[in-house]
Amino acid sequence: MKNILKNREVNSFLFLAGLIFLVGLINQSFWKPETIINCFNDSVVFTLLSAGIAFVILTGEIDVSIGAVLGLSAAVGATLLRDGYGIVAALPAAIIVGALVGLINGIGVAVLNIPSLIFTLGVNGVVRGIVYVYTKGAWVENLPANYTILSNRFLVGNVTYFYGAALVIVIIGHLILTKTRKGKYFVAVGDNAAGATLVGIPADKTKIIAYVLCGVFASMAGMIYASRIGFITPTAGNGYEMKAIAACVLGGLSLTGGIGSLAGASIGAVIMSSISRILVFLGFSSDYDNTITGFLLLTIVVINTAVQNRAALKNRHEILSARTAEKGGKKA
């Protein structure tokens, strides 16, 4: 039982459940299954974004270019769709865009050893600029109706196809990270890159793969964004990187790397994107959105850090007392 509570994603899930329960107490209509499932459906873009960036954060790096990657891949995919090439061409094109940018990020961070925040910041500027060049500053509109309607098609009950697909992807990613040998490399590198290298884990390669996966996830999020919104502005996805990072933190990932999971990140994304909906049900205007997000984020990280520091202190005391006890035993 104690082990389960220590699990950070379980904590975030309990937090989400508690949130839903509390809001339901105040406004009964929130407890309807379709309302709750809609919270999940609406979070699909952020679910993919934060699951993608979770790979990078787990290795102890950061990627602030995913907002621009989302914008670029959405623009590329949407143009192909508009020109009648169909999803078979659009989705791979978008994914290639995401993977390419991810590869550049990975090489800059892992091979050239440039601090990740700074390198991806530069890439962010360039990619955002390319969006403007590619779209010539105009909106990409007139997406085929059979694509935009896809975001309202239900797979089972009220779960949309997109959320179902995202869920499957996240679960597969989560299982790979936690159950397979290579998947565990990500956490190992984030926990202690030097140590991981010493035991033979290719740290640089792992980081590059993390960035490529992050880009691919961002581009998939971009395609779903295109379907949900129906048009792409040149600023599409602006600021999403910060929200995705915030979602990861809410989901229990540590930005120093090595702690957290994909499941946690996706739960964080649901919390993050449900806040404005919850506010409506509580009778507040959505103007409080940012305030509540910031407040939640700060409270959760401060409490988390305090708990962690206390646990570390307790651990140290235990080790020390065990040592002194050992010495005493030898003397006797």
Next chain:
Amino acid sequence: MRTSFSLKTKQIWKKWEFILFLVIVLEIVIFATKNSKFLMPRVLFGSMNDIISICIISLFVTFVMITGGIDIQAGSIVGLSSIILGVAWQDGGVNIWAASFLAMAAAGVCGGISGFFIAYCGVQPMVVTLGGSFLYTGIGLLVSKLSATESYKGINGFPESFLKLSKFKLFGVIPSQVIIFLILAVLAYILLHKTRYGRQVFLVGVNQNAAEYSGIHTKLIIMSTYVLSAVSASVAGIILTSYLGTAKSDIGATLTLPIITAVVLGGTLSTGGKGSVLGTALAAIAIGTLRFGLPLCFKVSQQYLDIPVGILLLVIIIGRAVFGRPELRTYLMKMKWNGKGN
């Protein structure tokens, strides 16, 4: 080995501001040959208006990054202080200068809160200032709802004396924003490089434990850097409000990334312990010249300016990474030789 390496980095470091200076000169020469209008003092100084907030804030974010932290909430504090100023003046009936002071004080408190969490609770600076950026943007929006004016319109009609803050021109050419920037740059330079406090900031960034053991209140120092950067953000917010003549809660929304770019380009290490005010100031001017010169002389659309600035950042950091690490340079040389051999 170790000394020679540190000596080498020191030499490069010594050259760094010089390289930035060369970049600026190069930009000016290229732009001036392309379009002679560029050199007219009125045009040149007029260009400062658009980048002045980036210049001012990045000076003090340098302090934060030297301690090993990062500040991504400065942009939201610009908006927050602008709207506090506007609401206090219009709806609170406070004198405009008192309102400015109030905005600065509020910003100081915001920086202090974030700094407290970072220094005393040990939370990662990136997370705290990320949370802070959401929180302060949100509070800015809520404050704007207190006003009788619709928030998207912004608060207008400031008194002439306040608008003059940004309209005044020394000798008829040098705008007051440039003067304010220069004064703040000199202040920041003295504070960081000539005072005891500045040495302490550096020492905290190099090794916090050593600093703590040598009797420095490291936590207080770290917290103070966030207060400084927040107050500088509010100064930028006040100047921007005066320049635009409008108080809005979202005027600083796009500043965060350019600020970090300027600081990093200025040679400040993001891991802390190294950096200079002069470098940041030169870098901010280099970015500003680029953003101003390209549209004027090469007809590059305003929207595309992210690309050259991003490329400038990438080229410089990649160059520094390659030349700063001898082993990588020899590795690349070897690859080149192999390529030639084949």
